[in-house]
Amino acid sequence: MSRPIRARVRMPSTATRGDEVTIRVMATHPMESGNRRDMADNLVPRDMIHRFTVDFDGERLLDIDIGAGVSSNPFFEFAVVAAHSGAFTFAWHEENGAIHTETARLSVS
Amino acid sequence: MRLTRRDSMRGALALGAASLVPLPGWASPLHPDVAGFTGGEIPREGGMEMVLPATSEDPQNIAVSLVAEGAEALLLVAPGNPGPRVLTVRFGPGAVPRLTTRIRLAGPQTVIAVARLREGGFVQVAASIDVDEGACAA
Numbered sequence: 001m002s003r004p005i006r007a008r009v010r011m012p013s014t015a016t017r018g019d020e021v022t023i024r025v026m027a028t029h030p031m032e033s034g035n036r037r038d039m040a041d042n043l044v045p046r047d048m049i050h051r052f053t054v055d056f057d058g059e060r061l062l063d064i065d066i067g068a069g070v071s072s073n074p075f076f077e078f079a080v081v082a083a084h085s086g087a088f089t090f091a092w093h094e095e096n097g098a099i100h101t102e103t104a105r106l107s108v109s
Numbered sequence: 110m111r112l113t114r115r116d117s118m119r120g121a122l123a124l125g126a127a128s129l130v131p132l133p134g135w136a137s138p139l140h141p142d143v144a145g146f147t148g149g150e151i152p153r154e155g156g157m158e159m160v161l162p163a164t165s166e167d168p169q170n171i172a173v174s175l176v177a178e179g180a181e182a183l184l185l186v187a188p189g190n191p192g193p194r195v196l197t198v199r200f201g202p203g204a205v206p207r208l209t210t211r212i213r214l215a216g217p218q219t220v221i222a223v224a225r226l227r228e229g230g231f232v233q234v235a236a237s238i239d240v241d242e243g244a245c246a247a
Contacts, residue, residue: 020205033192035191056203059201060199061200061201061204062198062200062201062204063199064197064198065197066196067192067193067194067195067197068190069187069196070211070212071169071170071171071211071212071213075209075210075211076208076209076210077208077209078204078205078209079207080205081203081204081205083203
């Protein structure tokens with residue numbers, strides 16, 4: 001069992017309509033694929049975030065299906081076009097069913 | 110250097126052999142994960158961009174950036190990893206079709222990125238990277 005996820009979202013809080021807004025997110029997570037062996041040569045149990053989603057006012061902007069090749073403490077940088085003010089919801093989905101969410105507002109002028 | 114008849118024959122042979130290689134379909138079968146993403150369709154070469162370093166000191170943490178104009182989804186595959194599919198991303202209409210992340214690789218290999226375009230069809234790009242083989246977590 002991993003510790004609770006701590007996640008960080010870095011993005012501007014304001015933007016001009018039509019601008020590309022770059023968003024960087026990182027979550028603390030071991031991302032154990034189940035293929036790795038520990039010092040005693042035992043397989044380390046699988047423990048993964050398998051999905052990351054981004055919504056803006058209920059509209060799905062990004063949906064990442066995460067495989068074993070993504071590094072621990074997964075980092076993603078992406079961009080959206082600022083259309084109107086609203087709220088982002090970022091969600092990290094763990095294979096054990098837990099979902100960690102963060103929200104952030106963007107004011108568009 | 111003097112070019113002898115023998116040299117030119119060698120050159121012609123090498124050229125002949127090289128021209129046989131890039132025929133897609135039978136010469137380079139689709140990776141199963143790519144075939145799963147495209148439904149068996151062979152992607153066009155180019156038309157998208159992947160930024161990956163040529164070498165990395167840290168195989169657990171390698172930055173990779175993907176950009177594909179007009180893409181609605183991207184697939185990233187590391188065929189040399191025990192679990193080759195790195196990720197699949199779908200972009201909503203309000204998202205810019207690009208993604209940067211950090212990946213882990215089990216050894217030197219050629220990483221493949223494929224994009225599904227909104228207008229239909231697929232494009233792909235590959236990049237080779239040299240990393241130390243080691244205890245891979247992927």
